Amino acid sequence: MFLVAPSFSDNLKKVARYVDLGLTLFEYDIIQVGDQKKVLCREVDYGEPYEPTEVPTIQGHLDYIEDPKVNAVFEKAIEDIKSKGVKVEPKKRRITLRYKGDIIGRIRCRKTLFYIRTIFDDEVRHNISSEDEWKDFKENLLYPNL
DSSP, rough: EEEESSSOOOHHHHHHHEEEESEEEEEEEEEEETEEEEEEEEEEEEOOOOOOOOOOOOOOOHHHHOOOOHHHHHHHHHHHHHHHEEEEEEEEOOEEEEEETEEEEEEEOOSSSEEEEGGGGGGEEEEOHHHHHHHHHIIIIIIOOO
């Protein structure tokens, strides 16, 4: 695709980096040479295309945990959390937990454990690496107000 104009704004040049259509921009000037008008075109270099960013997923967080037993506990925890009507939103480095639109906690995965901080316990970090730790956390701290 070719776009031709007298000039392009900086914003358009930034947006062009996201377009994956083989886009080429040309700016032109009209000059007078004797009694004739001439059009001079030049290609606009708007930089390298942006690489698409990876969309965070629960699976991506799960893959970060190296211990298969902790993986199983993490999967169970996500299931349990969702079953209470809590929305699980994967982000780049954490998972945000929302209930009725409000953030109620966050989960971060590590190689040998995951930890949870909730608003119900003043954001204290709770490391979880076993079924017993998850069960204790779930029963005593995760849902006191839900």
